[in-house]
Amino acid sequence: xxxxxxxxxxxxxxxxxxxxxxxxxxxxxxxxxxxxxxxxxxxxxxxxxxxxxxxxxxxxxxxxxxxxxxxxxxxxxxxxxxxxxxxxxxxxxxxxxxxxxxxxxxxxxxxxxxxxxxxxxxxxx
Numbered sequence: 001x002x003x004x005x006x007x008x009x010x011x012x013x014x015x016x017x018x019x020x021x022x023x024x025x026x027x028x029x030x031x032x033x034x035x036x037x038x039x040x041x042x043x044x045x046x047x048x049x050x051x052x053x054x055x056x057x058x059x060x061x062x063x064x065x066x067x068x069x070x071x072x073x074x075x076x077x078x079x080x081x082x083x084x085x086x087x088x089x090x091x092x093x094x095x096x097x098x099x100x101x102x103x104x105x106x107x108x109x110x111x112x113x114x115x116x117x118x119x120x121x122x123x124x125x
Contacts, residue, residue: 032108035105039102039105052085055083
């Protein structure tokens with residue numbers, strides 16, 4: 001019974017492994033995804049008039065998540081221990097940060113397009 005369970009586990013884990021094209025595209029998109037998240041957070045801070053700061057108590061774990069290709073995978077997840085706390089922002093600094101992020105995004109988007117195209121050429125996507 002034990003070899004069957006092990007075989008099933010290995011087969012199941014293979015289902016959650018992203019293919020090489022997916023890994024390459026995800027790696028190429030990492031910086032752009034981070035910049036987009038920072039832009040969204042900064043815009044929200046300006047709209048609200050304050051930022052939300054996570055509690056110091058952090059925990060990490062895993063969860064199932066969808067990849068850009070639609071396949072499911074196991075992803076690392078970091079969570080905070082409690083409710084986020086509002087903190088004051090300097091609107092001028094936030095606007096400058098937003099302008100800088102938007103300017104940087106254009107360069108990163110061009111680089112990401114080139115790297116994704118190289119991924120597709122290499123792995124046949």
